[in-house]
Amino acid sequence: MINKIAIIGGGNLGTAIAKGLVNAREPYRGELVVTRRRVHLIKHLEANGIKVIKNNAEAVHNADLVILAVKPFQLKDILTEISSAIRPDAILISLAAGVDSKTIAEMCPGQKAIFRVMPNTAISIGESMTCISSFNATAEQDQTIRELFETVGVVQFIPEELMSAATVLAACGIAYALRFIRAATQGGVEIGFGSDLALKIAAQTVKGASELIIRGQSHPEAEIDKVTTPRGITISGLNEMEHQGFSSALIKGLVTSFEKIENGSRKK
Numbered sequence: 001m002i003n004k005i006a007i008i009g010g011g012n013l014g015t016a017i018a019k020g021l022v023n024a025r026e027p028y029r030g031e032l033v034v035t036r037r038r039v040h041l042i043k044h045l046e047a048n049g050i051k052v053i054k055n056n057a058e059a060v061h062n063a064d065l066v067i068l069a070v071k072p073f074q075l076k077d078i079l080t081e082i083s084s085a086i087r088p089d090a091i092l093i094s095l096a097a098g099v100d101s102k103t104i105a106e107m108c109p110g111q112k113a114i115f116r117v118m119p120n121t122a123i124s125i126g127e128s129m130t131c132i133s134s135f136n137a138t139a140e141q142d143q144t145i146r147e148l149f150e151t152v153g154v155v156q157f158i159p160e161e162l163m164s165a166a167t168v169l170a171a172c173g174i175a176y177a178l179r180f181i182r183a184a185t186q187g188g189v190e191i192g193f194g195s196d197l198a199l200k201i202a203a204q205t206v207k208g209a210s211e212l213i214i215r216g217q218s219h220p221e222a223e224i225d226k227v228t229t230p231r232g233i234t235i236s237g238l239n240e241m242e243h244q245g246f247s248s249a250l251i252k253g254l255v256t257s258f259e260k261i262e263n264g265s266r267k268k
């Protein structure tokens with residue numbers, strides 16, 4: 001049972017999680033504290049019943065769950081700062097891309113259950129794809145964490161060695177998908193729509209395409225076949241996109257992100 005959650009680092013993802021949890025269909029009703037050094041920047045969260053403070057040690061005091069939502073290079077200092085205040089039986093979650101659980105465990109000796117959780121920013125609206133790997137956790141703790149993140153999207157437990165791949169496909173993936181929508185919007189303007197209407201049409205079209213796969217349990221190519229009339233316009237456009245390197249560019253982008261995370265050469 002989780003009665004208190006502390007989110008350390010109220011940046012992009014930390015605030016997205018906080019908002020998602022309190023606005024979920026089954027909202028989290030326990031105490032939720034988010035920290036940030038420039039705390040005035042997240043004061044708006046208070047309107048949702050979320051406590052915002054500067055002091056990390058105070059935030060983790062008596063917390064059942066501590067979510068580390070700071071940049072990977074800040075983990076060590078934060079864990080040193082909170083180590084004496086955090087309950088040894090508290091569950092620790094790291095969102096830090098590219099930092100493995102063994103390294104996290106070494107930074108906080110004595111802390112038992114550690115999870116690496118990789119959501120994406122759609123968690124703020126309950127639509128995250130969240131990949132999770134657990135370290136030293138009980139089956140009951142696994143279930144607790146699964147149920148919590150299922151309130152804000154779809155959860156998949158994965159072996160830790162797939163965590164970097166999950167980061168690229170799901171967390172970075174939001175940006176890749178949005179770039180598709182932006183490009184489609186620009187194309188839409190070129191063929192006649194105003195930009196607002198082009199964006200509306202492009203975004204809903206992507207949503208519909210996703211739902212065909214998710215709800216319809218279909219395969220992309222099977223759905224593409226239904227749209228590509230022989231000698232029609234869709235296949236001509238699609239083939240031109242492929243001649244220009246559409247799929248190849250996407251795959252190369254994914255692999256570039258993956259290589260960067262795997263080589264540990266992410267920028268601070």
Ligand SMILES: NC(=O)C1=CN([C@@H]2O[C@H](COP(=O)(O)OP(=O)(O)OC[C@H]3O[C@@H](n4cnc5c(N)ncnc54)[C@H](O)[C@@H]3O)[C@@H](O)[C@H]2O)C=CC1
Nearest residue numbers: 009010011012013035036037069070071072095096097171
């Ligand atoms: N942005 C995303 O879509 C995703 C990010 N991640 C991971 O989540 C973590 C956070 O990423 P973002 O939210 O994008 O970064 P961010 O920079 O927006 O957020 C980090 C926040 O921590 C705050 N902070 C720094 N030091 C602090 C301290 N001592 N005490 C309290 N707050 C402090 C910063 O002011 C900042 O607001 C990273 O480790 C990243 O790898 C993982 C998946 C997706």
Ligand SMILES: O=C(O)[C@@H]1CCC=N1
Nearest residue numbers: 097167168171172266
């Ligand atoms: O770009 C990054 O490094 C972080 C990790 C995944 C999403 N944003």
